[in-house]
Amino acid sequence: MQSTSDIQLLPRLGVGIGYRHPFKADLFLNRSAVDFLEVTADHVLDGGPQAQNDLQLLTDHFTLIPHGLCLSLGSAEGLDENYLTRLAGLVQQVDPPWWSEHIAFTKAGGIDIGHLTPLPFTNEALDVFCENVSRARRVIDRPLILENITYHMKMPGAEMTEPEFLRAIVERTGCGLLLDVTNLYTNAVNHGYDLDAVLDALPLESVVQLHFVGGHWDGDVLIDSHSSTTPPEVWNVLQQVVERGNVKGVILERDEHIPPFAELREELDKAKNICEKAWS
């Protein structure tokens, strides 16, 4: 079983970006700005031969981290074994230092929700999640790290807070955390959490990787649309976590309204500065 000490031994990868096809060429033109890439597993699994060719090219030039979206580790009905097998094939092909998935469910009652849906912070959900993680890890023998999500719905019946839930997952599974600092900030804004208290309660020593990006406002609700430059508040959280934790990699996760790569590079350089200061 993976343990916390295994996580401490993972290699430090630096600062990278979530791979998106529109800036494929820019990655090679800005090779020095990108230490590693995160590939969305589903883009490859669903992407056909073209996506496979891209994956081969990227594997030859970058360290890649597969990032799953649809394993649905929180599903009470268990995992989709077919999907798990395909994901395992991808992880084997990429041969990464770790891979990641979300603390959420995406499938239930025969319906593919198509989006990360929150779990209630209950002991039952914790049991289900840990059981599914252990099943996934029996099939995929590579360190797994788990990402916190944004949620608009607060699930009823909570028996603990979100940081307590995340800590319990880390302790019971031995997995590391992929802390999405944008998600953390978005939830704090939308649900009125005290961000400093949340940071204090989180197991920052188990954070392996970070995600950061900007969202947009829809009325008085902050949306994590991955569509804009990172706001100062998120930079602030990122800096705090990098300074206080033992982060191995930081990923800019831009999906929508992708700007010219020079703008993305500015953000990557800024993240690199923060990390280099903290890691020196």
Add this chain to the structure above:
Amino acid sequence: MSLAEQQAALARILTDKHIRASTKEATVHDHQDWSQVCSIDSEQIEHQAKALIRKRLGCARHLLPRTIATMGPQFVTWFTEYAETHPLAGPRRYEADAQRFGDLVRGRLNSIQTAAIKRDLIDIQLRHGRKRVVFGVFPIAFNTSPDDEPTKQVPRRFFIWVRQPFRSHYIVVRLPWWRLRKEEPQHTNASSQQSLSS
């Protein structure tokens, strides 16, 4: 209500606006199965459902660029309308989503928009290793004889527009031999008899 039941109910509520509406009634009629899910603030459920549509819309944007260019803001309205009652399904679900949306709205589009969506959908098929996809078939030569009414003229040759990854090309084909034999003998016999008698 177990976690599995709660998740299944939530999946239905989040992916279908009609069910969301009926859920509100269900609490009134004291349907216990829905009660725990219903205890989530309905505004929060709407926001979560909206996030789900936004995600699908984002994927559709990448898959249907020409369609969006020709439809403008109408695309968002129609796609949202469609997605609110059609959950994702099947393998390669986002592509299947774009395909189903395309099939549903095609009849409501003008000719430019129809051509755009057709091209986008063909590109999706080509991404998955299809070597070539027939984009359109157009008759270009007809069996003509002075006696034929224009409506009865039978196409003899077709111009077929084939798209392949990175290029399009055209091929011209004749009707299958059995079709030609069936349509042509009368004209051939008639004309040979004519020439003999003259």
